[in-house]
Amino acid sequence: MIKLVKNEYKKNYNMKHNILIILTIITITLIYKYSQNINIFLDTLTYIPSFIALIISFSASSIISKEISEETFKIYLTKPKKRSEILISKIIYLLLLTIFYQLLTITIYLVIILLTKQNITLNDFIKIIKEFISYTPPIYFIIFFTTFLSVIIKNSKLTITISTILLITSTSLSELFLSITWNFIEYTFLPYLDYTIFNNPQNITLINNIYNINLTQTNGIIILSTYSIIFLILSIIIFNRKDITN
């Protein structure tokens, strides 16, 4: 399995995505520098996980369909490895990539704080990091969801479009469904795709009260984990039976 994960790294490592993440964080730093407001700086940090989710969804959306459309699976899948092993190695690679992006973000923030000699204590920094990590469950979910889309949809561009639209519009769609009293939406992954909604506790309490639902970060983790497992199982079943045709 380790060898297969290494293969995924060799095949998919994309320097452009890393540069994009670094440039985004530098841009955020510049915003702070001109605004001279530490709160703005910290607020922007909460949006980084959504950005990472978008980058990860780009990688995940092509992880199966690209190999089919570019016909590389014609060689890769004729080797003595189970298809389920190959699929899981791809998902592990994406999980590791997500962790790498998070560590990269935290490191850059730490360097910026140290270089600009901010008046931030270690406790403040730990608090920031905890908050940052608390916003990341949707990224892990998006890996399983987009990989599933990549298994069932041949066209990687269509997969990217679906996952991007879902990521961007999840909050608005959730509000729309709630407004027409489709309260069952709280049991789907849709309201939890953007964890920045939990930035404002008063707002989320208001939504919960109005629609008589219970959107919480903990419930979000449970629901996203459940759907991740469902999508993983479905992906394995479908991928095992799939005819590899371009």
Next chain:
Amino acid sequence: MKYVVEVKNISKIIKGKEVLKNINFSIEEGKVVGLIGPNGSGKSTLLKIMTGLYKPTTGDTFYNGISLKENYEKAIENVGCIIENPTFYKDLTGKENLEIFKSMFKDIDENIVKEIVKIVNIEKSLGKKFKTYSLGMKERLGLAGALLNSPRVLILDEPTNGLDPLGLKELRSFIKGLKFTTTIISSHLLSEIENLCDEVIFIKSGEIIDRKILKNQTNKKYVDFEVDDYSKAKLLLSNMAVGENLKIYATDEEISDINKELVNNNIKVYRIYETSNNLEDEYFNKLKEGNND
């Protein structure tokens, strides 16, 4: 008799259409078998099923008696293949590509890889990215990738596609040099199949319509008889005649007997001449026979 490849009752239905109908055949160790048929006959589908890319609707493939369906990893361990165009990871070099595929097998000796790279003559291009490779280089790298595990069975789907005459010559001599490997080749180039293969399987509309030995060990040969009354001669030799003209597949002794029989029946024999065992003629005859059914 030891069969290295056994295809049993393979059928495949795609979008409601039966593209393969109960395919059965076995291949002995070391044989080179050609798979020929028109476009859409099911050749590639069959080879994709035999390499695990497609799942059969019914049936199974066995390599050295191991079921591909039941024990995929073990069965495919001794199989090397190129299905359609050899497509590798375009942003990686030839060497990096080979390393990826090497890592998917247990214990492949680095020296074997070096040897294979030398045999397929791709040493100088290994450092270049795959996207810069010419068609011939891609084919060579494909062969190297297929041979990494020193396979006992080699499956090549249209390996001659896009190769120039030099590439064709190299591929031909390479396949001929594989003494203990059972090889299955699908190609549109009938002359290449005739040149390379010991046997040929005709496939049409998803069915095997014939199987023919090209290089047999008997003394039989094809000869054409030029006579004055073909209808009478064919009636007389109905169990021996092949095709529309009076073509006979027989030993020297039998040819002499046939000649005597024709003359004894007042049929004038003008000429007897040996004809090549022309696969192309046979191929078109098979297609015609199929269409007349």
